[in-house]
Amino acid sequence: MDRRLDLSEETLDADERAALRRLADRLWDVRGAIAAEWTRRLMATMPEQFPPWVTLEHLTDVNAAFLAAVLEPLRGGDLTGLSRAYYAMNRQLVEFALQASPDTKFSLTSLYGSARISLQVIAEQLAGQESLLLAFAKLTTHLMMLIGLAYSDCREENLLRSRHELERAVQERTAALSETNVALQSEIAERGRIEASLRGEKVLSDTIIETLPGLFYVIDGARRLVRWNHELEKVSGYSAEEIASRHPLDFFDEESRPALGERLEEAFATGHTTAEAELIDKGGQRHPRLFTSKRVVLDQATYVIGVGIDIAARREAEERVQHEKLLSDTIIDTLPGIFYLFDDKGHFLRWNENFERASQFSAAEVAVMSPLDFFLGAGREHIFARIQQVFRDGMATAQADFVAKDGTRTPHFFTGQRVFVDQRPCCIGMGIDITERKLAEEALQRRTQELARSNADLEQFAYVASHDLQEPLRVVASYTQLLARRYQHRLDGDAQRFIERTTAAVARMQALIRDLLAYSRVGTRGDHFEPTNCESVLRDVLDDLQAAVAETGAVVTHDPLPIVPADASQVRQLFQNLIGNAIKFRRHEPPRVHIAARPVNGRWVVSVRDNGIGIEPEYAERIFVIFQRLHSRRTYPGTGVGLAICKKIIERHGGRIWVESEPGKGTTFFFELPTHGPIDSAAPAAATA
Amino acid sequence: MHSHPVEILLVEDSPDDVDLTIQAFKESSSRSRLHVVEDGIEALAFLRRQGPYAAAPRPDLILLDLNLPKRTGHEVLQDIKSDPDLRRIPVVVLTTSAADADVKRSYELAANCYITKPVDLDAFFTVVSMVDHFWRDVATLPP
Numbered sequence: 001m002d003r004r005l006d007l008s009e010e011t012l013d014a015d016e017r018a019a020l021r022r023l024a025d026r027l028w029d030v031r032g033a034i035a036a037e038w039t040r041r042l043m044a045t046m047p048e049q050f051p052p053w054v055t056l057e058h059l060t061d062v063n064a065a066f067l068a069a070v071l072e073p074l075r076g077g078d079l080t081g082l083s084r085a086y087y088a089m090n091r092q093l094v095e096f097a098l099q100a101s102p103d104t105k106f107s108l109t110s111l112y113g114s115a116r117i118s119l120q121v122i123a124e125q126l127a128g129q130e131s132l133l134l135a136f137a138k139l140t141t142h143l144m145m146l147i148g149l150a151y152s153d154c155r156e157e158n159l160l161r162s163r164h165e166l167e168r169a170v171q172e173r174t175a176a177l178s179e180t181n182v183a184l185q186s187e188i189a190e191r192g193r194i195e196a197s198l199r200g201e202k203v204l205s206d207t208i209i210e211t212l213p214g215l216f217y218v219i220d221g222a223r224r225l226v227r228w229n230h231e232l233e234k235v236s237g238y239s240a241e242e243i244a245s246r247h248p249l250d251f252f253d254e255e256s257r258p259a260l261g262e263r264l265e266e267a268f269a270t271g272h273t274t275a276e277a278e279l280i281d282k283g284g285q286r287h288p289r290l291f292t293s294k295r296v297v298l299d300q301a302t303y304v305i306g307v308g309i310d311i312a313a314r315r316e317a318e319e320r321v322q323h324e325k326l327l328s329d330t331i332i333d334t335l336p337g338i339f340y341l342f343d344d345k346g347h348f349l350r351w352n353e354n355f356e357r358a359s360q361f362s363a364a365e366v367a368v369m370s371p372l373d374f375f376l377g378a379g380r381e382h383i384f385a386r387i388q389q390v391f392r393d394g395m396a397t398a399q400a401d402f403v404a405k406d407g408t409r410t411p412h413f414f415t416g417q418r419v420f421v422d423q424r425p426c427c428i429g430m431g432i433d434i435t436e437r438k439l440a441e442e443a444l445q446r447r448t449q450e451l452a453r454s455n456a457d458l459e460q461f462a463y464v465a466s467h468d469l470q471e472p473l474r475v476v477a478s479y480t481q482l483l484a485r486r487y488q489h490r491l492d493g494d495a496q497r498f499i500e501r502t503t504a505a506v507a508r509m510q511a512l513i514r515d516l517l518a519y520s521r522v523g524t525r526g527d528h529f530e531p532t533n534c535e536s537v538l539r540d541v542l543d544d545l546q547a548a549v550a551e552t553g554a555v556v557t558h559d560p561l562p563i564v565p566a567d568a569s570q571v572r573q574l575f576q577n578l579i580g581n582a583i584k585f586r587r588h589e590p591p592r593v594h595i596a597a598r599p600v601n602g603r604w605v606v607s608v609r610d611n612g613i614g615i616e617p618e619y620a621e622r623i624f625v626i627f628q629r630l631h632s633r634r635t636y637p638g639t640g641v642g643l644a645i646c647k648k649i650i651e652r653h654g655g656r657i658w659v660e661s662e663p664g665k666g667t668t669f670f671f672e673l674p675t676h677g678p679i680d681s682a683a684p685a686a687a688t689a
Numbered sequence: 690m691h692s693h694p695v696e697i698l699l700v701e702d703s704p705d706d707v708d709l710t711i712q713a714f715k716e717s718s719s720r721s722r723l724h725v726v727e728d729g730i731e732a733l734a735f736l737r738r739q740g741p742y743a744a745a746p747r748p749d750l751i752l753l754d755l756n757l758p759k760r761t762g763h764e765v766l767q768d769i770k771s772d773p774d775l776r777r778i779p780v781v782v783l784t785t786s787a788a789d790a791d792v793k794r795s796y797e798l799a800a801n802c803y804i805t806k807p808v809d810l811d812a813f814f815t816v817v818s819m820v821d822h823f824w825r826d827v828a829t830l831p832p
Contacts, residue, residue, distance in 0.1 A: 467786075471703065472705075474806075475705040475709075477810065479709075482709070482712065482810055485810070
């Protein structure tokens with residue numbers, strides 16, 4: 001007999017045993033109701049203890065049988081029978097629970113929980129019967145001990161049995177396991193590699209898609225957007241959920257949808273399509289994009305994937321080009337002449353309205369014509385050569401008659417410059433109508449020629465006249481002298497005076513004619529220009545004027561003078577006349593004359609300064625006119641030709657002559673002489689007097 | 690020194706100048722004989738003893754004006770100097786022109802002397818006297 005189950009006689013007295021018998025009798029009658037209530041509470045408080053197939057009804061039957069099994073020995077007063085029955089029942093319960101569902105959290109606490117509920121239900125049945133309750137409490141303590149005993153016994157046996165079974169199983173399976181383990185390890189490793197690789201591929205493709213310079217989209221066979229990059233959300237302003245719910249064409253305005261729809265179908269049908277369209281974002285803003293789509297087949301499903309590239313910048317550039325073109329067209333059309341741009345094959349690329357107006361050819365006609373078609377004869381050859389020059393040297397100009405459709409010829413001045421259009425050499429340029437300029441030029445040339453001819457005639461006339469005038473004059477002078485020579489002693493005083501007057505007049509007339517001849521010779525008889533040293537010319541002049549210098553006590557000084565390209569004999573005459581004048585028109589004091597030269601604007605300005613009587617400003621121009629005199633012959637003899645000759649000489653050397661003077665103080669004549677090129681090379685080395 | 694008088698041919702179209710030259714020779718108490726023709730054609734006829742000049746003497750000296758009608762003095766000079774019979778006769782160009790071109794051209798055509806007539810009468814008389822004296826008394830003329 002297992003002593004652990006023994007409920008000793010001395011722990012319960014006779015009264016208590018009698019009370020337990022009565023208790024058992026009473027509970028026997030209501031054991032069904034107790035079992036039902038017990039089961040209900042049990043399932044309500046510990047539902048996790050029961051597998052889903054355990055129903056309330058079934059468990060109530062089990063509990064009712066349990067109650068009957070323990071109440072029968074108690075009614076017969078057999079406490080040991082009760083203990084054995086109770087122990088066995090709980091042990092069975094543990095066994096069953098462990099086998100039925102090894103994974104349930106069945107434990108001793110569960111058993112105690114269940115027992116407490118049943119004892120509580122029973123205690124409620126015994127309310128108000130103190131003696132029965134006291135006996136029952138003593139019994140309950142014993143029953144609780146039996147539950148713990150049954151549980152631990154069962155667990156221990158089970159564990160022992162399990163361990164043996166486990167050991168055997170382990171031994172049996174270790175071999176198999178080690179075999180499969182190797183295979184498994186390699187399989188795991190392989191799977192790891194594949195997964196890593198797949199993961200890598202995914203990361204890579206995700207990265208690619210996200211870093212694409214535009215929108216990315218995948219459209220499935222049902223024409224739904226199934227994948228896209230963040231850029232689409234950013235540009236469209238729609239969330240991922242919103243995009244998923246939209247038809248691809250919903251991103252475009254109504255007008256473009258049919259065409260874009262066709263394009264999408266084309267991608268599904270032919271495998272490829274492109275389309276330019278403006279994506280409209282959530283806020284209504286338009287985003288011009290170039291969409292390129294391709295068809296792909298994945299796992300037997302057909303998709304279209306594509307990218308949308310931002311072409312806003314390109315659109316803007318195109319618009320700018322359009323604006324530029326409009327501007328240049330306007331400029332070209334408002335140019336005052338004809339404008340043209342043609343390539344090296346002679347095809348016109350651009351021309352302006354003036355071109356069509358001047359040529360009388362329509363745009364369609366010009367388009368198939370060549371530049372040479374607008375010229376004839378020599379003009380055509382000239383233009384041909386000039387166009388070749390443009391393509392060879394980069395630029396050229398030409399002058400030719402532009403021939404219109406009706407044959408009208410208009411003189412034009414053309415420019416041509418080589419430019420590269422799409423890497424092809426082209427000629428760009430303009431033609432200006434120079435009819436008026438040419439007419440003016442011709443008129444001017446005609447007038448110049450007439451003037452030159454009339455000048456030459458005049459000079460020839462003056463030369464011939466003065467030469468022929470000299471002959472009779474010489475005869476008059478000669479015979480007057482002969483008269484005086486042969487008949488002096490036979491003539492009275494009056495006759496002698498008349499002869500003197502005649503001789504003086506003839507002498508003056510001869511001087512006039514001589515000077516007039518000199519004047520007329522300046523234009524016609526000038527020598528060629530040659531390097532002329534002004535200083536040596538001045539020395540010669542001073543030699544010639546030696547008598548006048550000595551007589552008047554004149555002091556003539558000069559700065560270093562340049563070497564100039566000039567007619568030496570004329571420069572000599574110039575100095576002679578000016579220095580001669582400076583000495584002639586003196587005051588009472590001895591004349592002082594200074595000659596200097598300085599470079600001004602690429603020319604030499606030579607000055608002849610004196611301290612003479614000076615010239616009133618109002619005569620500053622008149623003194624250069626031939627035969628103009630300011631003084632009586634008695635005070636200052638002369639013909640009035642000297643300065644006119646000076647002016648003519650200077651004009652022949654391309655310069656000017658002018659005078660600055662203060663009456664009573666002195667006069668300075670200035671005249672310009674050409675230089676040999678850079679002034680510096682001919683510049684005087686040092687100043688000397 | 691010539692035993693016979695020096696024969697001088699004056700080619701001059703202006704009667705005034707001819708007269709003045711005759712007066713000048715007269716004053717220089719010349720023993721020269723002065724023959725006068727008015728133009729170049731006549732001058733050559735005289736020299737070649739053609740027509741009315743068949744009996745003309747061969748001149749020892751020619752005084753030639755440049756400004757002549759029909760043939761200019763330069764042309765006459767060229768004719769004389771290119772004629773083998775005449776080219777030895779000294780030719781003195783006596784003219785009013787002082788132009789360099791005339792001077793240059795005359796010497797190129799082998800003139801023996803070029804004199805610009807002085808405007809002053811006294812000077813002219815002096816020059817004529819000097820010419821007469823030089824060619825008659827100083828220079829040796831070709832035989």
